Amino acid sequence: MPTTNFSPTDSMHGGATAAREPLDGDWNRMPEPKDGIPYRWGDHERRWSLNKDILSTTLGAERxxxxxxxxxxxxxxxxxxxxxxxxVVNLTRSSYAGQQRYGTIVWNGDTHASWASFRQQIPAGLNYMATGNPYWTVDVGSFFTKNDGRWFYLGEFPDGVKDDAYKEYYTRMFQWGTFLPMLRSHGSDTPREIWRFGEPGTRFYDAILRMINLRYTLIPYIYSMAARQTLHDYTMARLLAFDFPDDPNVFDIKDQYMFGNIMVCPVTVPEAKSRKVYLPHSSSSEKWTDYWSGTVYEGGGWIDIETPIDRLPLFVRGGSLIPTAQPTEYADAQIGSPITINVYPGRDSEFEFYEDEGDNYNYESGSYTTIRISWNDRKRILTLNAQKGSYPGMPTSRKITIKTPWGERSVNYNGKKTSIRI
Structure with a gap:
């Protein structure tokens, strides 16, 4: 959004604001009854029991x-x-089954900054999104960076951005957050702006900027996946077992997952020079392309991959079509811009590219467009099928570049079926 009118409140916006124009989003930090239990109590079981009793007395156990x-x-x-x-965009820290229908994005609460906590958050989020609530996020850099003795205030970086160890921690979390349904940086104790992590040309600054640009590059892909979630019950961030149920090696892997057709492998230990990555396989075999180097690997084994501070290991599944655009300062600036279809060969594949006005609910009455993109792996032919649908302000033509391991070709697509042989 080019401008944002976002309300970090504990309740719905009200009064004159609601009558004039809805907010771009609500941040409901406490969508649960106030517990009233002093934070100084460190007995978690007793705290839970007292909260349960207060809520049950006030509202009843079910309510x-x-x-x-x-x-x-x-x-x-x-x-x-x-x-x-x-x-409706509602960033909230509590959830219940079925809540996804109400425009909610749930974050995992006020976590503390430690590598152990980081590692725990990855499977926690994947398990949450597996429940049918596909929008989940975190506080990149964790909320609490210091340790002041309270049971919840257990951060391990008291100097925050003055400490290179925290800069590394934040950078690695930012890389992971780039591949969540919502990317956001938030917390207490220390600043989080990119310029606090160094100057352009320094390693932490450049590593964070690389991820910001990558996120914007992937907006066409992410937005199309978001539409698929709404229209076709998809989940963009998934446990490996969802995609590779016949590969028992993936069942207990907690630090790799699929983001669309991109396998994300976060770096969750300090000063890591490399990490082991498992490349899953399926009954039809599997090929994986290193997103950064273009190296192609066969599935079904472990590899060691280098992890310099500016690189998050990413592998694209063979037979994937990834639409991208040039990074911009905000998402709406990409409207009508040239698109690149990145082809990762290995099998025949399809992708539905989706666009609409970017806001409002006109899409519910069919005000959007889709382009079914098909790839014939044997013939090396990519087909842009006829565009379906329309919406106000839609581009009537645009430049589309097809990028493959064998080269690139560009076409001016005007909504009619077009096939390109590479």
Missing amino acids: SSLYSLYHSKGIYENQRATSTRKR
Whole structure:
């Protein structure tokens, strides 16, 4: 969004603001009844028991569990009753089954900055998204960076961005967060702006900027996956077992996952020069392309991959089509811009490229476009099928570049079926 009117509040925006124009988003930091239990208590079981008793007495056991669901429902339904010009975006830290229908993005709460915590958050998020709630995120850099003795305030970096050890931790988390449904940096104790991590040309600054640019490069892919989640019950970030159920080696891998057709392998230990990566296989065999180097590997084994500070190991599954655009300062600046279709050969494949106005609910009445992109692996032919649908302001033609290991070709696509042999 070119501008953002985002409300970090504990409740729905109200009064004159709601009547004038809905907010771009709500940040509901506490969508649960206030517990009233002093933070100084370190007995977690006793804290849980007292909270349960307070909530059950106040709301009843069932209603207290459902509080987050109805809180989100109230925001969603009332904003939509006010206006359909803005999609409901509700960043919230509590969830319940079915809450995804109300425009919620859940983050994992106020975590502390430690490598052990980082490692735990990856499988926690994947398990959460496997429940049918596909939008999940974190505080990149973790919320608490210091340790002040309280049971929840257990950060291991008291000097924050003054400490290169924290800069490394933050950079590695930022790399992981780049491949979550929502990327966000937030926390206490220390600044998080990119310029706090060095000057252009220094390693942490450049590594973070590389991920920012990569995120924007992938916006066409991510937005199309988001549409697939809404229209076709997809999940963009998935446990490996979802895609490779016949490969038992993936069942207990906690630090690799699929983001679309990109396998993400976060670096979760300090000063890592390399990490082991497992390349899954399926009954039809599998090829994997290193996103950075272009090296192709066969699936079904482990490899060691170098992990300099500016590189997150990424592998693209053979038979993938990844649409990208040039990075911009904000997502709407990409509207109508040239698109590159990155072809990763290995099998026949298809991808549905999706576009709409970028906001409002007109897509619910069919105001959007799709282009089915097909790849014939044996003949090396990419087909841009006829564009379906329309929306106000849609581009009537655009430059599309097809990038493959054998070279590139560009066409001016005007919505009619076009096939390109590479």
